[in-house]
Amino acid sequence: MSDAKVHSVTPEWAERAFIDWDKYQEMYARSIDDPNGFWGEQAQRIDWIKPFTKVKNTSYDYHNVSIKWFEDGTLNASVNCIDRHLADRADQVAIIWEGDEPADHKHVTYRQLHEYVCRLANVMKAHGVKKGDRVTIYMPMIPEAAYAMLACARIGAVHSVVFGGFSPDSLANRIEDCRSDFVITADEGVRGGRKIPLKANTDKAIERAAKDGASVRNVLVVKRTGGDVAMTEGRDLWYHEEIEKVGADCPAEEMGAEDPLFILYTSGSTGKPKGVLHTTGGYMVYTSITHQYVFDYHDGDIYWCTADVGWVTGHSYIVYGPLANGATTLMFEGVPNYPSGSRFWEVCDKHGVNIFYTAPTAIRALMGAGDEAVKKTSRKSLRLLGSVGEPINPEAWEWYYQVVGEGRCPVVDTWWQTETGGILITPLPGAIAQKPGSATKPFFGVQPAVVDNEGNLLEGATEGNLVILDSWPGQMRTVYGDHDRFVQTYFATYKGNYFTGDGCRRDADGDYWITGRVDDVLNVSGHRMGTAEVESALVAHPKVSEAAVVGYPHNIKGQGIYCYVTLMAGEEPTEELKKELRNWVRSEIGPIASPDLIQFAPGLPKTRSGKIMRRILRKIAEDDFSNLGDTSTLAEPAVVDDLVEHRQNRA
Ligand code: 6R9
Numbered sequence: 001m002s003d004a005k006v007h008s009v010t011p012e013w014a015e016r017a018f019i020d021w022d023k024y025q026e027m028y029a030r031s032i033d034d035p036n037g038f039w040g041e042q043a044q045r046i047d048w049i050k051p052f053t054k055v056k057n058t059s060y061d062y063h064n065v066s067i068k069w070f071e072d073g074t075l076n077a078s079v080n081c082i083d084r085h086l087a088d089r090a091d092q093v094a095i096i097w098e099g100d101e102p103a104d105h106k107h108v109t110y111r112q113l114h115e116y117v118c119r120l121a122n123v124m125k126a127h128g129v130k131k132g133d134r135v136t137i138y139m140p141m142i143p144e145a146a147y148a149m150l151a152c153a154r155i156g157a158v159h160s161v162v163f164g165g166f167s168p169d170s171l172a173n174r175i176e177d178c179r180s181d182f183v184i185t186a187d188e189g190v191r192g193g194r195k196i197p198l199k200a201n202t203d204k205a206i207e208r209a210a211k212d213g214a215s216v217r218n219v220l221v222v223k224r225t226g227g228d229v230a231m232t233e234g235r236d237l238w239y240h241e242e243i244e245k246v247g248a249d250c251p252a253e254e255m256g257a258e259d260p261l262f263i264l265y266t267s268g269s270t271g272k273p274k275g276v277l278h279t280t281g282g283y284m285v286y287t288s289i290t291h292q293y294v295f296d297y298h299d300g301d302i303y304w305c306t307a308d309v310g311w312v313t314g315h316s317y318i319v320y321g322p323l324a325n326g327a328t329t330l331m332f333e334g335v336p337n338y339p340s341g342s343r344f345w346e347v348c349d350k351h352g353v354n355i356f357y358t359a360p361t362a363i364r365a366l367m368g369a370g371d372e373a374v375k376k377t378s379r380k381s382l383r384l385l386g387s388v389g390e391p392i393n394p395e396a397w398e399w400y401y402q403v404v405g406e407g408r409c410p411v412v413d414t415w416w417q418t419e420t421g422g423i424l425i426t427p428l429p430g431a432i433a434q435k436p437g438s439a440t441k442p443f444f445g446v447q448p449a450v451v452d453n454e455g456n457l458l459e460g461a462t463e464g465n466l467v468i469l470d471s472w473p474g475q476m477r478t479v480y481g482d483h484d485r486f487v488q489t490y491f492a493t494y495k496g497n498y499f500t501g502d503g504c505r506r507d508a509d510g511d512y513w514i515t516g517r518v519d520d521v522l523n524v525s526g527h528r529m530g531t532a533e534v535e536s537a538l539v540a541h542p543k544v545s546e547a548a549v550v551g552y553p554h555n556i557k558g559q560g561i562y563c564y565v566t567l568m569a570g571e572e573p574t575e576e577l578k579k580e581l582r583n584w585v586r587s588e589i590g591p592i593a594s595p596d597l598i599q600f601a602p603g604l605p606k607t608r609s610g611k612i613m614r615r616i617l618r619k620i621a622e623d624d625f626s627n628l629g630d631t632s633t634l635a636e637p638a639v640v641d642d643l644v645e646h647r648q649n650r651a
Pocket residue numbers: 266311312313387388389390391392413414415416417418419439500501502514515516517523526527528
């Protein structure tokens with residue numbers, strides 16, 4: 001958009017950053033023209049045990065989707081994140097931990113990180129965890145969560161981190177899907193002064209999973225709060241006791257570049273969440289290079305990403321990318337508004353944070369709380385700001401830039417996905433002018449393109465579906481245990497291309513503006529959720545006969561969850577029942593899936609073949625019912641009038 005606001009790269013930034021505009025163009029061109037040469041060189045940033053001789057071996061051919069990078073090289077991810085830094089920076093702080101209460105914090109040096117990770121790895125080995133085994137990590141934001149991930153990587157076990165806000169049922173599904181028999185958790189988590197019963201949830205999940213034939217051998221429990229928890233004899237182990245029984249050194253397993261590093265479950269438009277599988281070599285190269293260049297990370301910088309390790313942002317940009325680069329990474333246990341709306345900025349001042357990376361939903365919430373909470377803090381250490389998780393509206397962008405960053409810090413709006421492993425589209429801070437609301441230009445090796453609904457490539461300034469034409473090293477390799485689902489989900493819609501599920505606009509400058517999901521995936525406060533998941537939770541309630549779930553625009557969350565619910569015959573549509581259903585969904589999936597609005601609908605608009613017409617439901621939820629389009633194909637057109645009349649007020 002030519003009328004969009006542009007914040008040009010300042011001369012100072014062009015000078016100080018690793019990559020300026022000329023260098024970006026030169027490196028980008030090379031990365032596309034000669035991916036083997038480019039990535040072969042860039043991969044030298046990682047320590048290999050056995051060097052690779054092949055670089056790229058990938059096929060997007062629908063009949064033979066296969067993605068391999070550096071396939072004959074060997075390495076270990078934990079060695080790259082820890083051991084190789086010991087010679088130069090053993091006493092440098094690797095992790096700054098900031099607890100939920102402002103008085104709680106601690107520093108973990110690379111030397112200490114090495115010891116803790118080795119001890120935990122030895123505990124797992126002592127209890128039978130072997131290379132290739134799946135380990136589930138269900139933890140609060142404490143350093144032990146990072147130790148657990150790195151300890152798995154050290155011995156070649158595949159971690160599956162499950163966000164601590166998920167319910168026992170969601171945890172059970174994820175334990176079952178990857179047949180994981182070792183779980184690492186904590187007694188309780190603490191966020192915003194409130195406790196989360198992680199161990200009790202784990203017990204329930206294991207019981208549930210056992211009914212489906214999945215058995216968990218051990219649960220390793222970190223004592224976080226000291227709360228009273230039940231320990232099952234022979235199965236449950238205290239972390240603080242176990243680490244004393246083992247040595248502080250653990251040789252690292254030699255892993256193939258294409259050996260799995262982790263599984264991370266994410267929501268799609270259909271079915272249960274899928275296990276996104278990332279492997280070792282390409283992921284390490286990609287997270288490390290993007291962390292350095294996108295955030296312009298220099299030695300000695302203090303870097304803070306506010307995500308939870310339960311999401312991909314926490315994996316790539318709290319743990320693997322920063323630690324691979326020998327960075328100091330801050331881990332925050334709490335929430336933006338506890339004990340007050342100044343917390344983020346107080347933490348920046350307290351630890352001298354230079355690079356700050358958060359989500360639009362947090363920015364909007366803090367913006368709503370007023371400028372005073374920001375202005376009373378100094379923030380003079382801040383140099384760069386980042387955004388991730390959902391489209392950032394230009395108003396929130398400007399506030400972030402002007403008020404938080406005082407017009408001094410570039411804002412990198414980073415577009416990427418669990419599936420992409422790392423950032424794909426973003427303005428490199430010393431190279432690319434920022435436009436509030438646009439993720440702008442592709443990172444090295446990334447070829448975005450826009451296609452229409454028939455899959456035709458669109459040229460120039462245009463709008464359509466966002467695809468990527470070829471592979472980059474950080475890309476997911478498969479859906480765990482279901483390669484066909486991988487192919488169908490990402491390579492069947494627009495054959496020959498990776499389909500992101502996002503819509504986008506490309507302006508006359510070639511900048512990309514991501515407009516949001518074009519499939520049935522909701523993005524609520526930056527959390528991904530399938531409408532199908534919320535629907536199946538609702539219909540599991542005995543009083544519900546049918547449910548349809550859509551998103552609608554929400555001021556803070558980006559999208560809110562709007563549920564149309566048809567009750568079983570004879571059930572009363574009361575306010576109490578709405579409350580009950582809301583709590584039901586929270587306990588089935590987790591609080592992030594809590595419905596914002598519930599409308600009892602005597603009937604849902606369906607085609608004569610029985611398909612729910614979501615297009616209509618979406619429009620009603622969006623308060624845009626003046627033009628509902630063609631409703632003549634509906635089996636019972638009258639249900640629409642009733643839905644419009646009883647629509648829920650979204651104010
Ligand atoms: C990293 C992460 C992925 C989906 C993605 C898109 C949305 C993420 C965005 C963005 C616009 C950005 N998304 N970053 N939309 N601008 N900068 O969030 O992964 O949880 O898998 O979500 O989030 O819709 O497809 P994930």
